[in-house]
Amino acid sequence: MTYVVPVKSTLSTIYxxxxxxxxxxxxxxxxxxxxxxxxxxxxDTEFTQGQFVKxxxxxxxxxxxxxxxxxxxxxxxxxxxxDYGAVNSYKMFDEVIxxxxxxxxSCNVSIGFNRSNTIGILNIKNVYTVQIEQVDNVTSEVxxxxxxELANYGASSLYDYWYKQIQYEKDIxxxxxxxxxxSKINIIFSGNENSLVGSVISGLAxxxxxxxxxxxxKLNDFSTYxxxxxxxxxxxxxxxSRTITGQVIIDATRIDETIYKLSExxxxxxxxxxxxxxxxxxxxxxxxxxxxxxxPIDSPSxxxxxxxxxxxx
Numbered sequence: 049m050t051y052v053v054p055v056k057s058t059l060s061t062i063y064x065x066x067x068x069x070x071x072x073x074x075x076x077x078x079x080x081x082x083x084x085x086x087x088x089x090x091x092d093t094e095f096t097q098g099q100f101v102k103x104x105x106x107x108x109x110x111x112x113x114x115x116x117x118x119x120x121x122x123x124x125x126x127x128x129x130x131d132y133g134a135v136n137s138y139k140m141f142d143e144v145i146x147x148x149x150x151x152x153x154s155c156n157v158s159i160g161f162n163r164s165n166t167i168g169i170l171n172i173k174n175v176y177t178v179q180i181e182q183v184d185n186v187t188s189e190v191x192x193x194x195x196x197e198l199a200n201y202g203a204s205s206l207y208d209y210w211y212k213q214i215q216y217e218k219d220i221x222x223x224x225x226x227x228x229x230x231s232k233i234n235i236i237f238s239g240n241e242n243s244l245v246g247s248v249i250s251g252l253a254x255x256x257x258x259x260x261x262x263x264x265x266k267l268n269d270f271s272t273y274x275x276x277x278x279x280x281x282x283x284x285x286x287x288x289s290r291t292i293t294g295q296v297i298i299d300a301t302r303i304d305e306t307i308y309k310l311s312e313x314x315x316x317x318x319x320x321x322x323x324x325x326x327x328x329x330x331x332x333x334x335x336x337x338x339x340x341x342x343x344p345i346d347s348p349s350x351x352x353x354x355x356x357x358x359x360x361x
Contacts (some may be wrong), residue, residue, distance in 0.1 A: 049259045050223070050297050052166045052319040054335075061105035066125040070106040072134075072141040073249055075160030077232060081137040081151045082200040094118045097255040100132065107138040127187055140245045145171050145335050145360060146287035148244040154237060159250060162227070163235040166253040168319050170335060172198065175239035180218060185230040194226050207301065210261025219330050221321055223253050247335060249319050256306060256355070257296035259322045265331045266291040268359070289359035290334040294322050297352045303343055313338055320357050334359035 057076065060069045086102040086109060089091070095101055102109055103122055110122035110129035122129035134142040140149040140157075148171060149155070161167075161182060169178065175198060182192035198217040203280045226231075233250065237243060270286040298306055314335075322332030336359040343353050 049214070049256045049294055050253050050321045050328070051256055051296045051313065052168065052249065052321075053313070053316065054249045054319060055164060055251050059106050063121045063124065066124065066147075068106065068121075069106055069196075070123075072107070072138060073143065073247065074141055075162075076138070076141055076285055077158040077160060078192075079137050079140075079149075079155070079157045081140075081149050081157075083135045083137050088137075089122055091119045091121075095298075101129070102135060104135075107135050109133060109135055120338065140248045142247075143360070145246045145289070148173070151237070151243050151245075152241050153239060153243065155243065155245070157235040157237070157248065159233050159235075161231045161250055161344065162229060163224050163227065164250050165227045165250050166221065166223050166251055167225060167233060167333075168219070168249040168321075168333075169245065169247070170249070170333075171244070172216075172217045172220070173242075173244040174216075174219050175237050175243045175245065176216070176236050177236075177238045179234075179236040179238075180222065180233040182225050182228075183232050183234065184228055185232060185278065191228070191231070194222070195221060217330070219333055221319070221330075221333060225254075251319070254309065256309065257298045257322075259332065260295045260297055260352070262295040263322060263332060264293045265329075266293070272285050289336070290331070290337075291359060292320065292322055292332055292334055292357040294355045295352070296355055297350055298343075300345070300347060300349055301352050303345060304337070307343065308340060310341055315361055336360050 054073050056067050057072050068283055085099050089101040095117045097112055099112045100109055109132040111132050113130050114128045117128050120128050133147055136149055139147045141167050147253055178196045180194050183192055184191050194195050200215040206289045267288055268291055269288045272284045274282050319335050323329045339356040339358055
């Protein structure tokens, strides 16, 4: 099992001599995903209840909850303005997997990639190919280039070959990029007119343990349903997350090291991959946090234990 602590950046702005911040994944250099046309917040403009406003410096949207508001800065007034999350172009860089950046057919993204070797792209929909290029900023040399076809044409029978619906990969994690002190990643997404990308994460991979058979994946569905007095059922489709229960094993000599590593992950959202093989189980991958952990000391050579990772929505 491998983990990657995501690289983060902080956006900030100053209003009335107070600093307001918003955290994003990666050092975002550029993205050509388009944002919805939303009025920029201004201290002299009156905003009415239900109206959305944008604070571009923080790449976030707010909705007016009061009957009206003039001169109240949204990040400083949660009772007046409800935080509605990142603008469309930055939804792939916020800390919510099910918050997706939408674009029409193609999207070009460039992020800083320093002292890292891993990139993860999660919750992808209606995207057919992803091109990833790593450029050394010192020499301008392309040191890594890969095009990933997301369509899965696998068929176990002639019937499947002719009639099975084509499946598309939803998650990508690459562990083999080049570790450099100063580089960037260029990503080109190509898909249809309703392409979506949930999260783009980068960082330095490290190993926790070896994942064994007996591990499991649970889907936590937050959809709801309601049955009326006539027996009609109405569903409200919502987001979901994964809970991974990994059965893992380490050398007994690594117990202290492993406890230290995992204690450093407390209170942090981390990218976990239970199987980093190219043809491995991608379902053993999620952005989440470790629940409680107990490592038995019951053998002089090996220690086998379960590890539970709660995926975030």
